[in-house]
Amino acid sequence: MVVWARIRKDFPVLNQLYEGKSLIYFDSACMALKPVQVWEAMEYYYKYLGACGGAGRSTHSLGEETSLLTQEARVKIASFINARSQNEIIWTRNATEGLNIIAATLPIKKDENIVTTSLEHHSGMLPFFKRCQETGSELRIVNASPDGTFDVADFEEKIDDKTKIVSFVHASNLTGTIAPLEDVVKISHEHGAWVVSDEAQFAPHDKLDVKKLDVDFSVLSIHKACGPTGIGVLYGKYELLEELDMFLVGGDVIEDVVYEDGKIIPKYLPPPHKFEAGLQNYGGMLGAGAAIDYLQKIGMDNIHNREQSFSKRLLEGILELEKFEVLGPLDYKQRAALVSFRPKSDVMNHNDVTEYFNDMIPNHKILMRSGNMCVHPFQYQIGINPGKGEGVTRASLYIYNTMDEVEIFLTELENFARALD
Amino acid sequence: MSEFKDQNVECIVAILKKKNPATTKEIMAMRDLFPELCAGCSSGGDVILAGKQLVEEGFVERKWTSEGFAWKLIKDSEE
Numbered sequence: 001m002v003v004w005a006r007i008r009k010d011f012p013v014l015n016q017l018y019e020g021k022s023l024i025y026f027d028s029a030c031m032a033l034k035p036v037q038v039w040e041a042m043e044y045y046y047k048y049l050g051a052c053g054g055a056g057r058s059t060h061s062l063g064e065e066t067s068l069l070t071q072e073a074r075v076k077i078a079s080f081i082n083a084r085s086q087n088e089i090i091w092t093r094n095a096t097e098g099l100n101i102i103a104a105t106l107p108i109k110k111d112e113n114i115v116t117t118s119l120e121h122h123s124g125m126l127p128f129f130k131r132c133q134e135t136g137s138e139l140r141i142v143n144a145s146p147d148g149t150f151d152v153a154d155f156e157e158k159i160d161d162k163t164k165i166v167s168f169v170h171a172s173n174l175t176g177t178i179a180p181l182e183d184v185v186k187i188s189h190e191h192g193a194w195v196v197s198d199e200a201q202f203a204p205h206d207k208l209d210v211k212k213l214d215v216d217f218s219v220l221s222i223h224k225a226c227g228p229t230g231i232g233v234l235y236g237k238y239e240l241l242e243e244l245d246m247f248l249v250g251g252d253v254i255e256d257v258v259y260e261d262g263k264i265i266p267k268y269l270p271p272p273h274k275f276e277a278g279l280q281n282y283g284g285m286l287g288a289g290a291a292i293d294y295l296q297k298i299g300m301d302n303i304h305n306r307e308q309s310f311s312k313r314l315l316e317g318i319l320e321l322e323k324f325e326v327l328g329p330l331d332y333k334q335r336a337a338l339v340s341f342r343p344k345s346d347v348m349n350h351n352d353v354t355e356y357f358n359d360m361i362p363n364h365k366i367l368m369r370s371g372n373m374c375v376h377p378f379q380y381q382i383g384i385n386p387g388k389g390e391g392v393t394r395a396s397l398y399i400y401n402t403m404d405e406v407e408i409f410l411t412e413l414e415n416f417a418r419a420l421d
Numbered sequence: 422m423s424e425f426k427d428q429n430v431e432c433i434v435a436i437l438k439k440k441n442p443a444t445t446k447e448i449m450a451m452r453d454l455f456p457e458l459c460a461g462c463s464s465g466g467d468v469i470l471a472g473k474q475l476v477e478e479g480f481v482e483r484k485w486t487s488e489g490f491a492w493k494l495i496k497d498s499e500e
Contacts, residue, residue, distance in 0.1 A: 348489030349445040351469045360485055371464030386463045389449030419487060 002302050004402070010035035010294075011400045024366040024405045029173050029201060029338045029373075029396030032226045034291075041290035042228060045069070045283040053282050054252055054273075066282050073289030074272075077233055080292045081199075081218065082209040088241065090234040090272045091280055095200040096123040098219030098234035099167065101275060102196050103127030105244040108164045113138040115158050115193070116167040118381050119148060119177065122374040124167050124198045137164070146382050148175030148328035152183045163193035165216075171202035174375040174394070175328025176311070176335035178202070185214050194240065200224055204398070205307055205336055207300040216240055222284070226399075227291030231284030234275070241271035248277035295399075303399055307337035310397045310406055314339050317410035323417040327382075327392060338396035340373065342384075345420050350391040353416070361412045369394050429471035432459035434497055437481070442493035444486070445469070 008014060011033045014023055025033060045066070052058045053066030071086070078086040092098045104127065108114070114128045118141055132139040140158045144150055159166060166188045170181050181197055188195045196217035199208055203218075204225035210218055217240070220233040236244070246253065246268060253274055258265040268274055295303065311332040318324050318341055327340040342350060354370040370393045372379055372386040384390045395409065435458055436451045437443060443451070448468065452459035461467030472492055475481035482493045 347446075347487070349449050349465070351449075351465055352445045352489030355445075355469065355490060356485070371462065371466055376463075389446070389452075389463065389465055391464050 002298055002306075004306070004399075007035075007298065008400045008402070010037065012036065014400055018365060021363055021365045024364050024408060025400070026366060026368045026395040026397060026405075026409065028398035028401075029224070029336075029394060030369050031229070032204060032224050032398055033400060034228065034287075035226055035294055037294050038227055038287045038290045042283045042287040045286045049282070052279060054276070054280055057252070057279075069289070070280070070282055070285040073285045073292075076289045076292045077220075080208070080296065081203065081220075081233075081235055082211045083235055084211065085238060087270075087272055088235055088238050090236070090241070090275045091285060092219070092232040092234050092275075093230055093281075094223070094232035095198060095219040095221040096232075098217075098232055099123050099196065099198065100127045101234055101247045102165070102167075102217055102219075102236075102244070103131045105247050106131065106165060107243060107245065108135055108137050110136040112162045112164045113140050113160075114165055114167065115140045115142060115155070115163050115188075117142045117144055117150070117169070119144040119150075119172050119175065119179075119375065119378045120167065120169050121173055121198060121200070122376070124169050125377070128165075128167050141377075143381060144175075144177070144378055147330070148172060148177040148378070149334065150177075150179055152180055152187070155184050155187050159187055159191050159193055161191050163188065163191055165194040165196060167196050167198070169198040169201075170208075171199075171205070171336040172328070172375070173201045173338070174340055174373045174378060174392075176201075176338045176340075177328055178334055178336060181215065182213055185216075189214070201336055201338075204295070205300075206304045210235055222288045222291060225291050226294055228284045228287035231281050231288050233288075236271070238271060241274070244275075247275055250277040251279070253277045298399060306399070307397060308332060309403070310401060311335060311337045311339070313403065313406050314395065314397070314410075317406070318413065321414055321417045323420055324413075337398070338394055340392040340394040342392045343417075343420055347420060349389060350393055353393040356416060357409075357412065361415075364408060364412070366395075366409055366412065369396075427467075427471050427474070428458055428460050429467045430475060433468055433472045433475065433481070433492070434494060437492060437494035438497070442482075442484075442491045444491050445489045448472070448492060 051062035051066050053070045074086045074089050077089045142154045185195045194216040197215045199218045200221045203220045218235040222231045223229045255267040324341040350370040354368050357366040371391045376386045435455045449465045476483050
Protein backbone atom coordinates (compact mmCIF):
# COMPACT_ATOMS: atom_id res chain seq x y z
CA MET A 1 0.00 0.00 0.00
CA VAL A 2 1.22 3.46 -0.86
CA VAL A 3 1.28 5.93 2.03
CA TRP A 4 0.71 9.10 0.04
CA ALA A 5 1.23 11.38 3.06
CA ARG A 6 4.75 9.98 3.36
CA ILE A 7 5.42 10.69 -0.30
CA ARG A 8 4.41 14.31 0.17
CA LYS A 9 7.07 14.63 2.88
CA ASP A 10 9.74 13.88 0.26
CA PHE A 11 8.95 17.26 -1.32
CA PRO A 12 10.14 19.94 1.13
CA VAL A 13 8.89 22.72 -1.12
CA LEU A 14 5.34 21.68 -0.18
CA ASN A 15 6.05 21.59 3.53
CA GLN A 16 6.81 25.28 3.89
CA LEU A 17 4.81 28.49 4.05
CA TYR A 18 5.51 30.81 1.13
CA GLU A 19 4.74 34.44 1.89
CA GLY A 20 2.83 33.09 4.90
CA LYS A 21 0.61 30.76 2.86
CA SER A 22 0.49 27.02 2.16
CA LEU A 23 1.34 26.01 -1.38
CA ILE A 24 -0.97 23.97 -3.56
CA TYR A 25 1.10 23.07 -6.59
CA PHE A 26 -1.07 22.49 -9.66
CA ASP A 27 1.56 23.07 -12.35
CA SER A 28 3.12 19.65 -12.74
CA ALA A 29 2.39 19.45 -16.45
CA CYS A 30 4.95 22.22 -16.83
CA MET A 31 7.40 21.07 -14.19
CA ALA A 32 7.12 18.33 -11.58
CA LEU A 33 8.57 18.98 -8.14
CA LYS A 34 11.65 17.01 -7.12
CA PRO A 35 11.82 14.61 -4.18
CA VAL A 36 14.79 14.66 -1.86
CA GLN A 37 15.99 11.33 -3.32
CA VAL A 38 16.59 12.99 -6.68
CA TRP A 39 18.67 15.85 -5.45
CA GLU A 40 20.61 13.52 -3.16
CA ALA A 41 21.59 11.46 -6.21
CA MET A 42 22.69 14.60 -8.03
CA GLU A 43 24.48 15.90 -4.97
CA TYR A 44 26.41 12.63 -4.80
CA TYR A 45 27.70 13.21 -8.32
CA TYR A 46 28.63 16.86 -7.77
CA LYS A 47 30.03 16.33 -4.28
CA TYR A 48 31.88 13.03 -4.58
CA LEU A 49 32.48 12.41 -8.30
CA GLY A 50 32.34 15.47 -10.54
CA ALA A 51 34.30 13.66 -13.24
CA CYS A 52 33.91 12.72 -16.91
CA GLY A 53 32.05 9.56 -17.81
CA GLY A 54 31.01 7.89 -21.02
CA ALA A 55 32.56 6.52 -24.14
CA GLY A 56 36.29 6.94 -24.51
CA ARG A 57 36.69 9.31 -21.58
CA SER A 58 38.65 9.12 -18.36
CA THR A 59 39.16 5.65 -16.90
CA HIS A 60 40.41 6.75 -13.48
CA SER A 61 38.36 5.80 -10.42
CA LEU A 62 36.05 8.82 -10.45
CA GLY A 63 35.53 8.50 -14.21
CA GLU A 64 34.87 4.77 -13.87
CA GLU A 65 32.21 5.27 -11.18
CA THR A 66 30.58 8.09 -13.17
CA SER A 67 30.43 5.81 -16.23
CA LEU A 68 28.99 2.93 -14.24
CA LEU A 69 26.31 5.05 -12.53
CA THR A 70 25.24 6.77 -15.73
CA GLN A 71 25.11 3.42 -17.48
CA GLU A 72 22.90 2.12 -14.64
CA ALA A 73 20.61 5.13 -15.10
CA ARG A 74 20.31 4.33 -18.80
CA VAL A 75 19.32 0.76 -17.95
CA LYS A 76 16.70 2.05 -15.50
CA ILE A 77 15.13 4.20 -18.22
CA ALA A 78 15.14 1.26 -20.65
CA SER A 79 13.38 -0.88 -18.07
CA PHE A 80 10.91 1.91 -17.18
CA ILE A 81 9.58 2.11 -20.76
CA ASN A 82 10.23 -1.55 -21.59
CA ALA A 83 12.78 -0.94 -24.34
CA ARG A 84 14.60 -3.96 -25.76
CA SER A 85 18.00 -2.68 -24.76
CA GLN A 86 19.69 0.25 -23.05
CA ASN A 87 21.28 1.00 -26.43
CA GLU A 88 17.86 2.25 -27.56
CA ILE A 89 17.99 5.02 -24.94
CA ILE A 90 19.59 8.33 -25.90
CA TRP A 91 20.12 11.13 -23.40
CA THR A 92 18.86 14.50 -24.55
CA ARG A 93 18.16 17.82 -22.85
CA ASN A 94 14.39 17.32 -22.99
CA ALA A 95 11.58 15.96 -25.18
CA THR A 96 11.90 18.97 -27.48
CA GLU A 97 15.49 18.08 -28.29
CA GLY A 98 14.49 14.47 -28.93
CA LEU A 99 11.84 15.57 -31.43
CA ASN A 100 14.31 17.92 -33.12
CA ILE A 101 16.82 15.08 -33.45
CA ILE A 102 14.23 12.89 -35.18
CA ALA A 103 13.01 15.67 -37.48
CA ALA A 104 16.50 16.80 -38.45
CA THR A 105 18.07 13.38 -39.05
CA LEU A 106 15.16 11.57 -40.65
CA PRO A 107 15.89 10.36 -44.20
CA ILE A 108 13.07 11.95 -46.21
CA LYS A 109 12.60 12.71 -49.90
CA LYS A 110 10.76 15.62 -51.46
CA ASP A 111 7.82 13.50 -52.62
CA GLU A 112 7.29 12.03 -49.14
CA ASN A 113 5.19 13.51 -46.34
CA ILE A 114 5.05 13.84 -42.57
CA VAL A 115 1.80 13.59 -40.62
CA THR A 116 1.10 15.34 -37.34
CA THR A 117 -1.96 16.77 -35.54
CA SER A 118 -3.44 20.10 -34.56
CA LEU A 119 -3.16 19.10 -30.89
CA GLU A 120 0.62 18.72 -30.83
CA HIS A 121 2.75 20.78 -28.51
CA HIS A 122 4.76 23.15 -30.71
CA SER A 123 7.73 20.87 -30.06
CA GLY A 124 5.95 17.98 -31.75
CA MET A 125 4.98 20.05 -34.75
CA LEU A 126 7.53 22.78 -35.52
CA PRO A 127 10.63 20.58 -35.94
CA PHE A 128 8.72 18.62 -38.61
CA PHE A 129 7.26 21.79 -40.15
CA LYS A 130 10.81 23.16 -40.45
CA ARG A 131 12.16 19.93 -41.95
CA CYS A 132 9.36 19.89 -44.53
CA GLN A 133 10.14 23.49 -45.43
CA GLU A 134 13.78 22.54 -45.96
CA THR A 135 13.12 19.41 -48.01
CA GLY A 136 9.98 20.49 -49.84
CA SER A 137 8.12 17.54 -48.34
CA GLU A 138 4.47 17.90 -47.40
CA LEU A 139 3.30 18.35 -43.80
CA ARG A 140 -0.16 16.88 -43.32
CA ILE A 141 -2.18 17.81 -40.26
CA VAL A 142 -4.90 15.69 -38.70
CA ASN A 143 -7.36 17.95 -36.88
CA ALA A 144 -8.35 16.87 -33.40
CA SER A 145 -12.10 17.04 -32.78
CA PRO A 146 -13.32 20.16 -30.94
CA ASP A 147 -13.45 18.11 -27.73
CA GLY A 148 -9.76 17.25 -28.13
CA THR A 149 -10.28 13.62 -29.10
CA PHE A 150 -9.26 11.95 -32.35
CA ASP A 151 -11.12 10.01 -35.00
CA VAL A 152 -8.84 7.20 -36.15
CA ALA A 153 -10.42 7.40 -39.62
CA ASP A 154 -8.81 10.84 -40.05
CA PHE A 155 -5.39 9.21 -39.74
CA GLU A 156 -6.38 6.57 -42.31
CA GLU A 157 -7.19 9.43 -44.66
CA LYS A 158 -3.91 11.33 -44.16
CA ILE A 159 -1.38 8.50 -43.90
CA ASP A 160 -0.35 6.87 -47.16
CA ASP A 161 2.58 4.95 -48.65
CA LYS A 162 4.53 8.21 -49.00
CA THR A 163 4.27 9.00 -45.29
CA LYS A 164 7.70 8.83 -43.69
CA ILE A 165 6.78 9.53 -40.09
CA VAL A 166 3.82 10.43 -37.89
CA SER A 167 4.49 12.74 -34.94
CA PHE A 168 1.79 12.20 -32.34
CA VAL A 169 1.22 13.33 -28.76
CA HIS A 170 0.23 10.44 -26.46
CA ALA A 171 -1.24 12.67 -23.72
CA SER A 172 -2.00 16.30 -24.51
CA ASN A 173 -0.58 18.99 -22.25
CA LEU A 174 -3.55 21.21 -23.14
CA THR A 175 -6.65 19.00 -23.17
CA GLY A 176 -5.30 16.01 -21.27
CA THR A 177 -6.51 13.78 -24.11
CA ILE A 178 -5.09 10.27 -24.06
CA ALA A 179 -4.68 9.59 -27.76
CA PRO A 180 -5.30 6.30 -29.60
CA LEU A 181 -1.59 5.70 -30.13
CA GLU A 182 -1.84 1.95 -30.70
CA ASP A 183 -4.32 2.44 -33.57
CA VAL A 184 -2.19 5.14 -35.16
CA VAL A 185 0.93 2.98 -34.93
CA LYS A 186 -0.94 0.13 -36.63
CA ILE A 187 -2.20 2.34 -39.49
CA SER A 188 1.25 3.91 -39.92
CA HIS A 189 3.05 0.58 -40.06
CA GLU A 190 0.59 -0.73 -42.65
CA HIS A 191 1.93 2.05 -44.88
CA GLY A 192 5.56 1.58 -43.84
CA ALA A 193 5.60 4.87 -41.91
CA TRP A 194 7.39 5.40 -38.61
CA VAL A 195 5.73 6.88 -35.52
CA VAL A 196 7.32 9.14 -32.93
CA SER A 197 5.24 9.58 -29.79
CA ASP A 198 5.54 12.57 -27.49
CA GLU A 199 5.44 10.98 -24.05
CA ALA A 200 6.25 14.09 -22.02
CA GLN A 201 2.80 14.08 -20.38
CA PHE A 202 2.09 10.35 -20.48
CA ALA A 203 5.18 8.55 -19.22
CA PRO A 204 5.34 10.31 -15.81
CA HIS A 205 1.72 9.35 -15.09
CA ASP A 206 1.04 5.93 -16.56
CA LYS A 207 2.80 2.76 -17.62
CA LEU A 208 4.56 3.28 -20.95
CA ASP A 209 5.42 0.10 -22.83
CA VAL A 210 7.14 1.00 -26.08
CA LYS A 211 7.47 -2.66 -27.05
CA LYS A 212 3.76 -3.36 -26.66
CA LEU A 213 2.79 -0.13 -28.42
CA ASP A 214 5.33 -0.98 -31.14
CA VAL A 215 6.08 2.74 -31.43
CA ASP A 216 9.28 3.50 -33.36
CA PHE A 217 10.51 6.50 -31.40
CA SER A 218 9.38 8.17 -28.18
CA VAL A 219 10.53 11.24 -26.32
CA LEU A 220 10.37 12.01 -22.59
CA SER A 221 11.15 15.03 -20.46
CA ILE A 222 12.55 13.87 -17.14
CA HIS A 223 11.69 17.18 -15.43
CA LYS A 224 8.02 16.23 -15.69
CA ALA A 225 8.74 12.91 -13.95
CA CYS A 226 10.17 14.25 -10.68
CA GLY A 227 13.64 14.41 -12.21
CA PRO A 228 16.03 17.28 -12.78
CA THR A 229 15.76 19.91 -15.48
CA GLY A 230 17.97 19.70 -18.57
CA ILE A 231 17.71 15.96 -19.06
CA GLY A 232 15.42 14.04 -21.36
CA VAL A 233 15.26 10.78 -23.25
CA LEU A 234 14.88 9.77 -26.85
CA TYR A 235 13.90 6.15 -27.34
CA GLY A 236 14.24 4.55 -30.75
CA LYS A 237 14.17 1.05 -32.15
CA TYR A 238 17.84 0.25 -32.53
CA GLU A 239 17.76 -0.56 -36.24
CA LEU A 240 15.97 2.74 -36.93
CA LEU A 241 18.42 4.73 -34.84
CA GLU A 242 21.11 3.27 -37.06
CA GLU A 243 19.28 4.64 -40.12
CA LEU A 244 19.12 8.20 -38.80
CA ASP A 245 21.80 10.69 -39.76
CA MET A 246 24.10 12.30 -37.19
CA PHE A 247 22.67 15.28 -35.28
CA LEU A 248 25.53 16.94 -33.42
CA VAL A 249 29.09 15.84 -34.09
CA GLY A 250 32.20 16.25 -31.97
CA GLY A 251 33.67 14.37 -29.03
CA ASP A 252 32.13 11.15 -27.70
CA VAL A 253 30.43 10.21 -31.00
CA ILE A 254 33.48 8.85 -32.76
CA GLU A 255 35.52 5.69 -32.80
CA ASP A 256 38.33 7.44 -34.67
CA VAL A 257 39.05 10.42 -36.86
CA VAL A 258 41.64 9.35 -39.37
CA TYR A 259 43.82 12.00 -40.98
CA GLU A 260 45.27 10.74 -44.23
CA ASP A 261 46.69 12.59 -47.23
CA GLY A 262 45.31 15.88 -45.89
CA LYS A 263 41.82 14.42 -45.56
CA ILE A 264 39.71 13.80 -42.44
CA ILE A 265 37.88 10.46 -42.29
CA PRO A 266 35.60 10.18 -39.22
CA LYS A 267 34.43 6.78 -38.03
CA TYR A 268 31.32 7.25 -35.94
CA LEU A 269 30.12 5.12 -33.02
CA PRO A 270 26.81 3.24 -33.24
CA PRO A 271 23.72 4.30 -31.20
CA PRO A 272 23.25 5.49 -28.54
CA HIS A 273 26.64 7.25 -28.49
CA LYS A 274 26.17 8.41 -32.08
CA PHE A 275 23.64 10.96 -30.76
CA GLU A 276 25.44 12.06 -27.59
CA ALA A 277 28.12 14.48 -28.72
CA GLY A 278 30.23 16.25 -26.12
CA LEU A 279 30.40 15.95 -22.35
CA GLN A 280 27.03 15.00 -20.95
CA ASN A 281 24.81 16.00 -18.04
CA TYR A 282 26.08 13.24 -15.70
CA GLY A 283 24.49 14.73 -12.59
CA GLY A 284 21.21 14.93 -14.47
CA MET A 285 21.48 11.29 -15.53
CA LEU A 286 21.92 10.19 -11.92
CA GLY A 287 18.97 12.38 -10.94
CA ALA A 288 16.94 10.82 -13.76
CA GLY A 289 17.76 7.34 -12.52
CA ALA A 290 16.73 8.29 -8.99
CA ALA A 291 13.46 9.79 -10.28
CA ILE A 292 12.62 6.60 -12.17
CA ASP A 293 13.43 4.52 -9.08
CA TYR A 294 11.15 6.80 -7.09
CA LEU A 295 8.19 6.46 -9.47
CA GLN A 296 8.62 2.73 -9.86
CA LYS A 297 8.71 2.24 -6.11
CA ILE A 298 5.31 3.92 -5.89
CA GLY A 299 4.13 1.94 -8.91
CA MET A 300 2.85 3.43 -12.15
CA ASP A 301 -0.54 1.73 -11.75
CA ASN A 302 -0.94 3.31 -8.31
CA ILE A 303 0.00 6.70 -9.73
CA HIS A 304 -2.44 6.33 -12.61
CA ASN A 305 -5.32 5.25 -10.36
CA ARG A 306 -4.79 8.07 -7.90
CA GLU A 307 -4.61 10.64 -10.67
CA GLN A 308 -7.80 9.30 -12.24
CA SER A 309 -9.62 10.00 -8.97
CA PHE A 310 -8.23 13.56 -9.05
CA SER A 311 -9.29 14.00 -12.68
CA LYS A 312 -12.80 12.75 -11.97
CA ARG A 313 -13.42 15.12 -9.07
CA LEU A 314 -11.67 18.09 -10.69
CA LEU A 315 -13.63 17.74 -13.89
CA GLU A 316 -16.96 17.21 -12.14
CA GLY A 317 -16.36 20.11 -9.76
CA ILE A 318 -15.44 22.62 -12.47
CA LEU A 319 -18.33 21.60 -14.73
CA GLU A 320 -20.86 21.77 -11.86
CA LEU A 321 -20.15 25.48 -11.48
CA GLU A 322 -21.39 26.04 -15.06
CA LYS A 323 -19.26 29.19 -15.32
CA PHE A 324 -16.27 27.71 -17.11
CA GLU A 325 -15.52 26.22 -20.48
CA VAL A 326 -13.40 23.08 -20.12
CA LEU A 327 -11.09 22.00 -22.93
CA GLY A 328 -10.78 18.35 -23.82
CA PRO A 329 -12.90 15.25 -23.35
CA LEU A 330 -15.45 15.33 -20.54
CA ASP A 331 -14.90 11.67 -19.66
CA TYR A 332 -12.13 11.58 -17.04
CA LYS A 333 -11.07 8.12 -18.20
CA GLN A 334 -10.03 9.61 -21.53
CA ARG A 335 -7.67 12.14 -20.02
CA ALA A 336 -4.61 12.79 -17.91
CA ALA A 337 -4.75 14.56 -14.55
CA LEU A 338 -4.98 18.05 -15.94
CA VAL A 339 -7.82 20.39 -16.76
CA SER A 340 -7.56 23.53 -18.88
CA PHE A 341 -10.48 25.91 -18.43
CA ARG A 342 -11.55 29.50 -18.94
CA PRO A 343 -14.43 31.66 -17.73
CA LYS A 344 -17.38 31.58 -20.13
CA SER A 345 -17.71 35.32 -19.67
CA ASP A 346 -15.06 37.25 -21.53
CA VAL A 347 -14.59 39.78 -18.76
CA MET A 348 -10.93 39.20 -17.90
CA ASN A 349 -7.62 37.95 -19.24
CA HIS A 350 -6.49 34.39 -18.47
CA ASN A 351 -3.48 35.75 -16.60
CA ASP A 352 -5.89 37.34 -14.09
CA VAL A 353 -7.24 33.90 -13.20
CA THR A 354 -3.86 32.42 -12.30
CA GLU A 355 -2.75 35.60 -10.56
CA TYR A 356 -5.96 35.58 -8.50
CA PHE A 357 -5.24 32.05 -7.28
CA ASN A 358 -1.60 32.91 -6.68
CA ASP A 359 -2.22 36.06 -4.66
CA MET A 360 -5.82 36.74 -3.73
CA ILE A 361 -7.15 33.74 -1.82
CA PRO A 362 -6.73 33.41 1.94
CA ASN A 363 -4.32 30.88 3.47
CA HIS A 364 -3.20 29.26 0.24
CA LYS A 365 -1.38 29.96 -2.96
CA ILE A 366 -2.75 27.74 -5.71
CA LEU A 367 -0.08 27.65 -8.40
CA MET A 368 -1.33 27.05 -11.92
CA ARG A 369 -0.31 28.08 -15.40
CA SER A 370 -2.18 30.29 -17.81
CA GLY A 371 -1.65 31.00 -21.48
CA ASN A 372 -1.74 28.73 -24.48
CA MET A 373 0.54 25.92 -23.29
CA CYS A 374 2.50 25.95 -26.57
CA VAL A 375 -0.49 24.45 -28.39
CA HIS A 376 -1.65 27.48 -30.37
CA PRO A 377 -2.93 25.67 -33.50
CA PHE A 378 -5.62 23.69 -31.64
CA GLN A 379 -6.80 26.84 -29.86
CA TYR A 380 -7.13 28.69 -33.17
CA GLN A 381 -9.05 25.66 -34.43
CA ILE A 382 -11.62 25.87 -31.60
CA GLY A 383 -11.96 29.66 -31.63
CA ILE A 384 -9.51 30.77 -28.93
CA ASN A 385 -7.23 33.41 -30.44
CA PRO A 386 -3.77 33.42 -28.81
CA GLY A 387 -2.75 36.32 -31.08
CA LYS A 388 -5.39 38.46 -29.39
CA GLY A 389 -4.25 37.48 -25.90
CA GLU A 390 -6.91 34.80 -25.40
CA GLY A 391 -5.99 31.68 -23.48
CA VAL A 392 -6.80 29.27 -20.70
CA THR A 393 -5.80 28.34 -17.17
CA ARG A 394 -4.48 24.85 -16.51
CA ALA A 395 -4.60 22.88 -13.27
CA SER A 396 -2.30 19.86 -13.50
CA LEU A 397 -1.80 17.37 -10.68
CA TYR A 398 0.73 14.75 -9.64
CA ILE A 399 1.71 12.27 -6.94
CA TYR A 400 2.21 14.84 -4.16
CA ASN A 401 -1.26 16.39 -4.50
CA THR A 402 -4.18 15.41 -2.29
CA MET A 403 -7.94 15.25 -2.64
CA ASP A 404 -8.12 17.92 0.10
CA GLU A 405 -6.22 20.24 -2.21
CA VAL A 406 -8.66 19.49 -5.02
CA GLU A 407 -11.55 20.39 -2.70
CA ILE A 408 -9.85 23.63 -1.56
CA PHE A 409 -9.32 24.56 -5.19
CA LEU A 410 -12.95 23.86 -6.08
CA THR A 411 -14.20 25.92 -3.13
CA GLU A 412 -12.01 28.83 -4.16
CA LEU A 413 -13.05 28.44 -7.78
CA GLU A 414 -16.68 28.72 -6.68
CA ASN A 415 -15.83 31.95 -4.82
CA PHE A 416 -14.05 33.19 -7.92
CA ALA A 417 -17.04 32.27 -10.09
CA ARG A 418 -19.30 34.43 -7.89
CA ALA A 419 -17.06 37.37 -8.68
CA LEU A 420 -17.80 36.78 -12.36
CA ASP A 421 -21.53 37.38 -11.84
CA MET B 422 13.43 51.66 -11.83
CA SER B 423 16.39 49.40 -12.54
CA GLU B 424 18.95 50.76 -15.01
CA PHE B 425 18.92 47.38 -16.77
CA LYS B 426 15.24 47.29 -17.58
CA ASP B 427 13.57 44.29 -19.07
CA GLN B 428 12.06 45.26 -22.40
CA ASN B 429 8.64 44.28 -21.08
CA VAL B 430 9.03 46.73 -18.19
CA GLU B 431 9.29 49.47 -20.80
CA CYS B 432 6.33 47.91 -22.58
CA ILE B 433 3.99 48.07 -19.60
CA VAL B 434 5.15 51.58 -18.64
CA ALA B 435 4.51 52.79 -22.20
CA ILE B 436 1.01 51.24 -22.13
CA LEU B 437 0.15 52.72 -18.73
CA LYS B 438 1.33 56.13 -19.89
CA LYS B 439 -1.28 55.87 -22.62
CA LYS B 440 -4.06 54.49 -20.39
CA ASN B 441 -3.79 54.68 -16.62
CA PRO B 442 -5.11 52.64 -14.93
CA ALA B 443 -5.61 49.71 -17.30
CA THR B 444 -6.89 46.19 -16.77
CA THR B 445 -4.78 43.18 -17.71
CA LYS B 446 -7.08 42.58 -20.66
CA GLU B 447 -6.59 46.15 -21.87
CA ILE B 448 -2.83 45.91 -21.42
CA MET B 449 -2.70 42.71 -23.45
CA ALA B 450 -4.71 44.32 -26.24
CA MET B 451 -2.50 47.43 -26.27
CA ARG B 452 0.75 45.49 -26.71
CA ASP B 453 0.27 45.80 -30.45
CA LEU B 454 0.79 49.57 -30.15
CA PHE B 455 4.37 49.02 -28.99
CA PRO B 456 5.69 46.06 -30.98
CA GLU B 457 9.31 47.12 -30.48
CA LEU B 458 8.91 47.00 -26.68
CA CYS B 459 6.32 44.32 -26.03
CA ALA B 460 8.27 41.14 -26.74
CA GLY B 461 7.61 37.55 -25.80
CA CYS B 462 4.90 34.95 -26.24
CA SER B 463 1.40 36.14 -27.11
CA SER B 464 0.11 34.60 -23.86
CA GLY B 465 1.54 37.67 -22.10
CA GLY B 466 3.36 36.02 -19.22
CA ASP B 467 6.44 38.18 -19.80
CA VAL B 468 4.38 41.35 -19.50
CA ILE B 469 2.72 40.12 -16.30
CA LEU B 470 6.09 39.31 -14.74
CA ALA B 471 7.39 42.76 -15.71
CA GLY B 472 4.28 44.35 -14.19
CA LYS B 473 4.74 42.41 -10.95
CA GLN B 474 8.34 43.57 -10.83
CA LEU B 475 7.15 47.18 -11.09
CA VAL B 476 4.64 46.55 -8.29
CA GLU B 477 7.46 45.18 -6.10
CA GLU B 478 9.57 48.25 -6.84
CA GLY B 479 6.72 50.63 -6.03
CA PHE B 480 6.21 52.08 -9.50
CA VAL B 481 2.88 50.40 -10.17
CA GLU B 482 -0.15 49.52 -8.03
CA ARG B 483 -2.21 46.46 -8.80
CA LYS B 484 -5.79 46.11 -7.52
CA TRP B 485 -8.34 43.33 -7.96
CA THR B 486 -11.58 44.46 -9.63
CA SER B 487 -14.61 42.73 -11.15
CA GLU B 488 -12.75 42.86 -14.48
CA GLY B 489 -9.59 41.27 -13.20
CA PHE B 490 -6.53 43.20 -12.10
CA ALA B 491 -6.26 46.93 -12.72
CA TRP B 492 -2.70 48.25 -13.02
CA LYS B 493 -1.86 51.87 -12.23
CA LEU B 494 1.42 53.65 -12.85
CA ILE B 495 2.10 55.77 -9.79
CA LYS B 496 5.59 56.99 -10.70
CA ASP B 497 7.85 56.39 -13.66
CA SER B 498 11.27 57.33 -12.32
CA GLU B 499 13.28 57.21 -9.07
CA GLU B 500 12.52 60.16 -6.84
